[in-house]
Amino acid sequence: MKQPNTKQLILSTALDLFSKHGYAGASIRHIARSIGIRESAIYNHYKSKEEIFSAILSEFKAVTISEKILSDDLIEDLVNPEKFLKRFVIKLISQWSSATERKFIRLLLMEQFTKIGSTELSVSGYLIELRSICKMIFSEMSKHNIIKKVDPEILANQFTAPLFLIRTEYMTNDDVKEINKVYDLANKHVEFFWNAVKL
Amino acid sequence: MKQPNTKQLILSTALDLFSKHGYAGASIRHIARSIGIRESAIYNHYKSKEEIFSAILSEFKAVTISEKILSDDLIEDLVNPEKFLKRFVIKLISQWSSATERKFIRLLLMEQFTKIGSTELSVSGYLIELRSICKMIFSEMSKHNIIKKVDPEILANQFTAPLFLIRTEYMTNDDVKEINKVYDLANKHVEFFWNAVKL
């Protein structure tokens, strides 16, 4: 193999251009020229534009939030729930801040309604794991009488929704200058939420 | 004039197709064939595809949420804040449920990152008026010692965010079968929120 990185280069370049111009708006030629090869060379690695799109999606489905966020030292903080929630959110946001993740959510928001082949792409699908983790956390807290007795599912929704809006509003473009505002908003959200549920 | 409705037909058809396939994905020919005319006929009414897009946006900027939602009988409910909030949300959601509004938010989510001509299209811009109305409401409630003393801007964010997520998740596709779930989620949200802020 001459350049074994070409296949991966196609994927990252395609994600970049798809997230900027949409699936229909970014052409195979754009992707190829952006890498520095001819469009026909791409077909040595992927058999169609659609396959590139699917490959991007597979790459993201492979890694779960749990592995990214729920580290052991974080779990230990569960004895101090407010501190735990704050650290959890900080970890989540710093995870969301990565260039690749930002591009992916952009692509998700843009193409959630467009059927591309047989691929499913939905906000619900994207949030489902985060919500179930939160539900689990609040369920435990409730069981140990740390928080009020409210349906954990409702708590998970209430905790997740403002974070998602913050993400949608401030974490989808390229400049990171607003990252302080993001942490500020997220922190205020945790404080409001904690005051609402603590016993 | 033969068919004075053609110009408006182009607009509504374009909104429909743009919201289904995106701006780049819906062609002038699609729009024309969908109306039942040839593509060149469109140029008797709009001078470019971009102008059609701008016209759609102008039509939506023209009407404000205040006029749609804040009726007099609703204002009278302010003496019973929880009832007021519940009715406010119901009115908001039934407003959001209209086919045109659903198509518009879809278009907004799809094209918020794509520069189309000089048009600005952002979630923040879409939410700014709703948020400022909520901020005003909570500011008044706080002044009259109906709710806890919390920064009205934070309250507006906390009140708005879950509603927006509900809208994004359940109110963007064509089937209305999930509308009961929407009202249920919204109602639970108001209850959680009210318990968090009431004195």
Added chain:
DNA sequence: ATTCATAATGAACGCTCGTTAATATATGCA
């Protein structure tokens, strides 16, 4: 050094795109 799979190239295909021009038709008014 030759072989051979891999990966690059350039040219071409059939198609759709946004847009324009020339032309035809129908309507409203003098």
Added chain:
DNA sequence: TGCATATATTAACGAGCGTTCATTATGAAT
């Protein structure tokens, strides 16, 4: 009735699209 205007049609343009194919360059294994 006839003329001006608005609105439609048909045809074509240059360009870009996804994709294919024959060909050439590359680099590792024999």
